[in-house]
Amino acid sequence: MPFATCAAGPALAPLSLPARTAASATAARCGAFASPYYPPSVLACSLPRADPTAAAPPPNESRAAARAQRPRGGRIRAQAVSVAEGQTAEGSASEEEFEAVIGIETHVQLSTDTKAFCSCPSRYGAPPNEHVCATCMGLPGALPVLNGAVVAAAVRLGLALQCRVAERSKFDRKQYFYPDLPKGYQISQFDEPLASGGHVVVDMPVEAGGGRKRFGVTRAHLEEDAGKSLHGGDGSQVRYVGVGNGNMAEGSMRCDVNVSVRPRGQESFGTKVEVKNMNSFRDMQRAIDFEIRRQSSLLRDGRAHEIVQETRLWDEGTQQTAPMRSKEGLADYRYFPEPDLPALALSQPFLEQLRADLPELPEQRRRRYEALGLPMQDVLVLADDKEFSDYFDGVLAAGADAKAAANWLMGDLTALLKAERRSVAGMAAVMPPSTLAELIALIQEGTISGKIGKELLLVLFMEGGSARKLVEAKGLLQISDEAVIERLVDEVLAGNAKQLEQYRAGKTKLQGFFTGQVMKASGGRVNPGLMNKILMKKLNAPP
Structure with missing residues (x-):
């Protein structure tokens, strides 16, 4: 069955998703998502609002550093918006005065072997300018060919985000100049994105008030990943469905934040400021906090005119944002349908097959763990990482008690993983889930004590083997006479x-x-x- 068919006809332009994928991430502590093109849907109502501006192109300044063409994989870009109550801590806006509207645009690089629109390998860390071809460079006569794996990965992520996946979408050209963009345009999606209208449900930790919050996802679309300048010097949904590794340090997942502050009760939005250069979720939260305080202070002092629509960079050293460039408008990108690619048509059987192949998603897994009687704090820890969660499921499948298995995993085993700097996969290769289940059974049936169990765990973690045979060989049977x-x-x-x-x-x-x-x-x-x-x-x- 063909994964998709390309139907001839005019192409429209949705948002951009490179050969890797970008999907909207949840706002650090806000209630909704914001989108640069088709912006925010307010958390409570999930009502989309029009955004007159688009994400600004990369800076144009000349750079003395070496330029390198990053593998142009495919990526998905998703957008959502959130309205946050005014902060009261550390000098932030008083709750009575202001509220912040926060939007997050997330770019997720798709884990495909080749790029989105050509057959060049897409490998992180490859030498500069190695994996490039005539299509990458936009040379005359070179035509793009859509990578089917990119489409399948993007659809899987769209389904995982509960989006409506369009049977027909199209690609568009986003025009801008940048030294790392030799073609002078980026293949993206503008007015007909691949997916839209989704949401993510987040279980909040106890310290954040508990309960669940629903974050709307405005849209997710495909675009090629632009090049990267190399200078001398330097979730979970994405991992769960296997479309990317979500590594922010490598740039496999990048988040841009849009922040505006307005007086409480005001219906119109404030002036939106985009913040870039955040390499961790903690940086995102700190950047949002700083922008809320900065804009609130200017509003309180009657200097609202100093809040301009611009792109700012987060400086980890000073813990502040600094101006980078003024923000372009949508018209500056001169979007028009990509003439070298027909519209993308997806068949219902293809979409249903991908839907059927989706793994258990984080929210579904959390509900299942709740049904086992585990407290929410345990549920959040266990379901946070797919490998860790899969190992826990393996222990349960081998017959272990859920609470006992959770305690061993989150306690002694987590400590060993950190101390030995071992991955969950590395641990499973030496000590499979069935071994931990066997150890738990020996303790619960009274064959060995908990103290002996802890000693055996270290041996099993380092050397492997059978827990029961180890007990017998070392004469460690519990004395119950x-x-x-x-x-x-x-x-x-x-x-x-x-x-x-x-x-x-x-x-x-x-x-x-x-x-x-x-x-x-x-x-x-x-x-x-x-x-x-x-x-x-x-x-x-x-x-």
């Missing part, structure tokens, strides 16, 4: 007569001392429940 335990308790009490006398005189805190001594005498193998029962009976017996 009451006669043996009673003898151990008698020996400890006889060897600590002074402490026994103090306990019986009222110093009951010494119970912990005796418990530790019995555990030590048994090598940590004694059944703690039986041991405590026998110990208390003998401690409280008449002299």
Whole structure:
């Protein structure tokens, strides 16, 4: 079955998504998404609003550094908007005065072997100007050919974002000059995007008030990834559906933030400022906080005219934004239908097949974990990373108790992963999920104690093997024979007569001392429940 068919006819222009994919990310702590082209839908109502401006092109300044053509993969760009209540901490706008409208535009590079519109490899870290061809350079006579894998990946992400995927969309040319864009235009989508009208449901952590928030996604579209200048010097939905790695450090996922502040109750939006150069979600939050404070301060001082529509850069060193360039309008890009690519037509069978092939999405997984009786804090940690979550599911599939498995994974195993700098995949290769399930079963059935279990976990994590066979080989079976335990308790009490006398005189805190001594005498193998029962009976017996 063909993945898609290209129908001849006029091409319209939606938003841009490079050979890698860009999808809207959730606003750090706001209630909705904002879009540069087809902007914000307010969180509560998800009502789209028109945006007169578009994302500005890259800066035009000459640069002394070396230029390099980054693999032009495909990417998806999604947009959404959010209205945030005025902040009150650290000098931000008072809650009574202002509210911020925040939009986030996210570019996600798609994990495809070749670029969006040619057969050149798309590899991160390749030498400059190596993976380029006549199509990349826009040489006369070179025509683009749409990569089917890019379309399939973009559709999967659109479906994962609960978007309406258009059976017909088109590509457009976005005109601007930049040294890293030798063609002088970028193939993007403008007025007919691949997907639109989606949403993401986020479970909020307890410290953020708990509950769930629904963030609207205005649109997601495909565009080629523009080149990158190299200078001397330097989720989860994306990973879940396998369309990209979501690595912000590599530039595989990039987020631009649009922030405007207005007096509370005012219907019209304030002047929008775009912020770039944020390499982490923490940077995004700090940049948003700074812009809200900066714009609020200017509004309070009667200097609203100093808030201009511009692009600003986030400076991690100063923790401030700084002007980069004035913001162009939509007309400056002179969008027109891409003449070398026909409109993209997707068949219903193709869309339904991709929908059926979607993996369990983060929200669905969180609901399933909730049904297991896990607290939301555990659910958020377990479902946050797909590899980690898959490992947890493997432990459950092997028969382990959900709460016990969650505790071991989020506690001892997480600590070991960090200490040994090992990935979840690396851990699974040595200690598969079934091994952890076996260890948990040994503890719960009373074969070994929890203390011995922790010691065995380190061995299994480093060397692998069978938990049960390791217990048998090392003679670590838990002592549950009451006669043996009673003898151990008698020996400890006889060897600590002074402490026994103090306990019986009222110093009951010494119970912990005796418990530790019995555990030590048994090598940590004694059944703690039986041991405590026998110990208390003998401690409280008449002299």
